[in-house]
Amino acid sequence: MEEKSISDVIEEYLKQILGNSSQIEISRSAIANHFDVVPSQINYVIKTRFTIQHGYLVQSKRGGGGYIRxxxxxxxxxxxxxxxxxxxxxxxxxxxxxxxxxxxLYNEKVISRREGDLMLVALSKQTLAVGNRNAEAQLRARLLVAMLNRLRYES
Known part of the structure; x- marks a missing residue:
């Protein structure tokens, strides 16, 4: 059985707290104490696992009464x-x-599995192989933004 990293465990815990709610407010230090990790570990999980690309918006307020929403x-x-x-x-x-x-997009039922598969193929390293990693990343961004804009006007 594969052992989960502490980041995986923290992500799972936060998603469990979120449950069916649309938002949660947490104390970074309280979560860090709960898992006996440094607060920067909580920052890492939030910055890498709770991004707009994953369907989350994160706001934070620093200081004594600070929180992360x-x-x-x-x-x-x-x-x-x-x-x-x-x-x-x-x-x-x-x-x-x-x-x-x-x-x-697929998990939010914005696109079908087939549409997602087609998008993945169009944006893959193999498809965009122009011999320059930066150029490929730029082309991938332009294509993805065009696809998102098309979805926006279809809704």
Whole structure:
């Protein structure tokens, strides 16, 4: 049986707290104490696992009464979220991050499995092989943003 990393366990715990709620507010230090890790470990999990590409918006307030708010978002019900996702993609995106975006679109039932598979093929390293990793990442971003814009106007 495969052993889970502490990051996996923390992610699972936060998702369990989130449950069916649209958002949660947590104390970074309280979660760190719960798992006996440094607060930066909690930051790492939130910054890598609770991103707009994964269907989450994160806000934080530092200081004594500080909190971290994690909000699950529905990508096409709120066009501002789609705009934020497009901004997060920017001018360049890795194949892994593009996969995360497409996976979230599929999980949110924005696209079908077949559409997702076609998007993945179009954005793959093999398809975009132009001999320059930066150029491929830029081309991947332009294609993905075009696909997201097309989805926006279809809804």
């Amino acid at each position: 994690i909000e699950r978002v529905n990508l096409l019900d709120d066009l501002d979220v789609l705009d934020t996702l497009i901004q997060a993609i920017g001018n360049s995106i890795s194949e892994r991050d593009a996969y995360d975006v497409i996976s979230t």
